[in-house]
Amino acid sequence: MQELTPSDLSILLLEPSPTQSKIIVKHLAEEGVHNVEVAGSIAATVDILNDHKPDLVISSLHFNDGNALELVRKLKSDDDFAHIPFMLVSSERRKSQLEEFKQSGVVAILPKPFSKDHLGKAINATLDILAPSELELELFDVHDLRVLVVDDSRLARNHIKRVLTNLGMQHLMEAVDGKQAIGLLQEHMFDIVVTDYNMPEVNGRELTEFIRQKSTQSHIPILMVSSEVNDTHLANIAQSGVDAMCDKPFEPENVKQILYSLLNQD
CATH class of the missing domain: 3.40.50.2300 (Response regulator)
Incomplete structure (x- = not known):
């Protein structure tokens, strides 16, 4: 399989705050990701997903018309969207709230604000899922x-x-x-x-x-x-x-x- 790089990624960013979305888009650009589409609501996200499928969904937690947990559950339960990696960006620190996302199969949970290292690690995890390399073992096939x-x-x-x-x-x-x-x-x-x-x-x-x-x-x-x-x-x-x-x-x-x-x- 051809190796993917951050510049190959198509990302859908869900962020209701225009200021925050600009900050995140800037950080993504610094990591080499430039193909980013932004949605400010769950409804707008659904419309975009029905039109085309990104390589990765990055989402804030709360929106006026719903929240990220409802969305990730919907996506993971739909065969058309279940394969799309989902990344949460949130200032939420309560273990009980984050546990539900961890159990839902998200690729990464980034704190808000996140560091360059946080984002780089999460992007690499996404690339590993989209363009995997087999585990090579000496004692097993x-x-x-x-x-x-x-x-x-x-x-x-x-x-x-x-x-x-x-x-x-x-x-x-x-x-x-x-x-x-x-x-x-x-x-x-x-x-x-x-x-x-x-x-x-x-x-x-x-x-x-x-x-x-x-x-x-x-x-x-x-x-x-x-x-x-x-x-x-x-x-x-x-x-x-x-x-x-x-x-x-x-x-x-x-x-x-x-x-x-x-x-x-x-």
């Missing part, structure tokens, strides 16, 4: 890897599967929670488990403890995906036996590096 993806959010599972598929993984099974994952582990063999932490009935820590203590696949690598960042929480997860952790949003380059490290171990 990436096409043969058997992967179990566990997450109670359908949108999050779809995003994780897209990232893994882009890396060349073709044999993916999914579970809606740890309880279903345990059933699948008793019936199938896997090469790696990618699991969320916060899930009903059986969470990611409990699933990991089952795999390590009761499963015939006790040595399988486990990548835990969690939006939790406090030290106590991370320590509890680490003690359960996970091999690696990554944050939501599930960023392709970070995931690629983690998987390379996990799967190239003798």
